[in-house]
Amino acid sequence: MALSGFPEWLPPQRMIEQAVIDRARRVFELYGFSPLETRSVEPLDTLLKKGETSKEVYLLRRLQADSDDVSDSTLGLHFDLTVPFARYVLEHAGKLQFPFRRYQIQKCWRGERPQEGRYREFLQADIDIVDRDTLPSHYEAELPLIIADVLSGLPVPPIRIQVNNRKVLAGFYRGLGVEDTEAAVRAVDKLDKIGPDGVTKELASIGVSEKQAELALRLAEISTPDGSFVDLVQKLGVKDDLLDEGLAELSNVVETARAHAPGLCYAELKIARGLDYYTGTVYETQMLGYEKAGSICSGGRYDNLASSGKDRFPGVGISIGISRMLGLLFGQNALTVSRDVPTCVVIALAAEQDRPAANLTAAKLRARGIATEVAPSAAKFGKQIKYAERRGIPFVWFAGADGSDTVKDIRSGEQVPAAAETWLPAEGDLVPVIGGSFG
RNA sequence: GUGGUCGUAGCUCAGCUGGUAGAGCACCCGGUUGUGGUCCGGGAUGUCGCGGGUUCGAGUCCCGUCGAUCACCCCA
Numbered sequence: 198m199a200l201s202g203f204p205e206w207l208p209p210q211r212m213i214e215q216a217v218i219d220r221a222r223r224v225f226e227l228y229g230f231s232p233l234e235t236r237s238v239e240p241l242d243t244l245l246k247k248g249e250t251s252k253e254v255y256l257l258r259r260l261q262a263d264s265d266d267v268s269d270s271t272l273g274l275h276f277d278l279t280v281p282f283a284r285y286v287l288e289h290a291g292k293l294q295f296p297f298r299r300y301q302i303q304k305c306w307r308g309e310r311p312q313e314g315r316y317r318e319f320l321q322a323d324i325d326i327v328d329r330d331t332l333p334s335h336y337e338a339e340l341p342l343i344i345a346d347v348l349s350g351l352p353v354p355p356i357r358i359q360v361n362n363r364k365v366l367a368g369f370y371r372g373l374g375v376e377d378t379e380a381a382v383r384a385v386d387k388l389d390k391i392g393p394d395g396v397t398k399e400l401a402s403i404g405v406s407e408k409q410a411e412l413a414l415r416l417a418e419i420s421t422p423d424g425s426f427v428d429l430v431q432k433l434g435v436k437d438d439l440l441d442e443g444l445a446e447l448s449n450v451v452e453t454a455r456a457h458a459p460g461l462c463y464a465e466l467k468i469a470r471g472l473d474y475y476t477g478t479v480y481e482t483q484m485l486g487y488e489k490a491g492s493i494c495s496g497g498r499y500d501n502l503a504s505s506g507k508d509r510f511p512g513v514g515i516s517i518g519i520s521r522m523l524g525l526l527f528g529q530n531a532l533t534v535s536r537d538v539p540t541c542v543v544i545a546l547a548a549e550q551d552r553p554a555a556n557l558t559a560a561k562l563r564a565r566g567i568a569t570e571v572a573p574s575a576a577k578f579g580k581q582i583k584y585a586e587r588r589g590i591p592f593v594w595f596a597g598a599d600g601s602d603t604v605k606d607i608r609s610g611e612q613v614p615a616a617a618e619t620w621l622p623a624e625g626d627l628v629p630v631i632g633g634s635f636g
Numbered sequence: 637g638u639g640g641u642c643g644u645a646g647c648u649c650a651g652c653u654g655g656u657a658g659a660g661c662a663c664c665c666g667g668u669u670g671u672g673g674u675c676c677g678g679g680a681u682g683u684c685g686c687g688g689g690u691u692c693g694a695g696u697c698c699c700g701u702c703g704a705u706c707a708c709c710c711c712a
Binding site: 198199200201253276277305307308309310311312313314315316319320321390470482491492493494495516517518519520521522545547548575576577578579580581582583584585586593595605607608610612 | 637638668670671672673702703704705706707708709710711712
């Protein structure tokens with residue numbers, strides 16, 4: 198029985214997902230991130246420590262647990278990989294080298310209403326860099342480039358990473374004289390949905406004057422693929438130290454990206470999203486052609502998430518929402534895999550008593566890295582070929598008398614002499630290849 | 637968590653105002669007696685998402701539930 202929000206893919210889809218995981222892992226390690234896995238559960242108070250964030254946390258309880266027990270030590274499934282990581286850093290700080298770069302590819306859980314690309318159980322590929330006491334802001338410029346590296350090696354649509362900085366927003370509103378900057382940010386964030394008039398109304402309800410609202414909207418309209426947004430902001434005439442700090446950081450991120458990957462990053466001054474522990478840079482990522490589906494890769498800088506007493510570990514991180522990205526693309530049938538199974542070769546069986554010999558041949562092929570299975574039964578050869586064909590397996594192997602084996606490429610029909618000790622499939626046939634089509 | 641739409645064979649869908657289920661593709665068998673894909677002939681297929689209710693009778697109406705999806709919320 199299907200459970201809402203807990204998707205289960207078919208093997209071809211899982212092969213695609215694994216290819217994405219493999220790619221992410223390879224690239225993350227190429228950039229020097231260490232592998233890490235944290236437990237699936239955290240104490241509830243750890244999960245909720247920073248702000249009211251998610252009330253959608255799943256709790257873990259024993260069947261026999263006392264129903265009156267609502268202590269803070271209740272366990273909850275993590276809803277992202279950043280909060281558990283922050284906890285992990287504090288706990289193992291003595292054994293870690295800083296700055297510490299790690300990647301984590303794991304399931305997360307949120308009890309939200311599912312939709313296409315939104316699940317209750319989903320896979321995230323997360324990278325973070327934390328340092329002790331202070332964290333240079335050049336890391337904030339590095340992360341988008343790594344994400345682009347991962348995704349550009351996969352058959353997915355081109356992406357645009359929208360970057361903003363909470364200091365810009367908070368500083369701007371402060372300089373403007375707005376008291377509740379958080380509420381203002383939330384209101385302006387709805388610009389696309391409720392329009393300028395709607396935002397003005399919502400701002401008015403928290404005591405923002407019309408003049409202030411107008412400037413806030415002018416700020417939100419700013420979007421540039423380079424550092425030119427700084428001038429545009431300054432022309433609005435708002436003065437604030439925090440604002441200047443944010444502008445410098447944001448400019449650095451966008452300009453760095455422009456130098457390495459033009460068109461990848463935009464300074465997008467209306468975005469404010471992400472969990473509420475972010476304190477500076479925030480990222481949000483759209484797949485071109487899938488903008489309405491929301492961000493498939495988000496993150497940001499957090500200065501206060503991992504701190505205890507006088508120890509402070511500021512960090513910056515970003516997560517690829519693998520399940521969301523794939524769910525959206527699967528929904529459009531935009532991803533393909535060259536076969537439904539890993540098998541490259543099926544060894545045909547003329548008679549059941551040939552199975553031991555076939556197993557030997559299979560073992561020789563497998564020893565050289567060629568995925569091989571022996572036919573399920575000694576049916577007519579036509580049926581055995583069909584067995585392979587239905588699964589997209591490219592080759593059928595026929596044993597000949599006194600070692601004169603042949604292998605048939607069932608796509609072309611070409612059948613050639615082959616020896617299990619030496620034969621190799623074409624490079625593109627060795628393992629399933631994933632592909633994509635999108636407009 | 638709130639509200640809307642949808643749910644018929646493996647897939648895409650048809651089934652008029654309620655009379656007890658169909659097509660195409662796919663699949664299986666045979667023609668082709670151990671080398672498939674074309675062609676021809678034949679064949680099987682469904683708890684009509686699930687559970688209640690109304691009715692002489694429900695795929696068709698009502699309620700609930702589960703699932704998918706959309707909007708809100710939130711966000712990967």
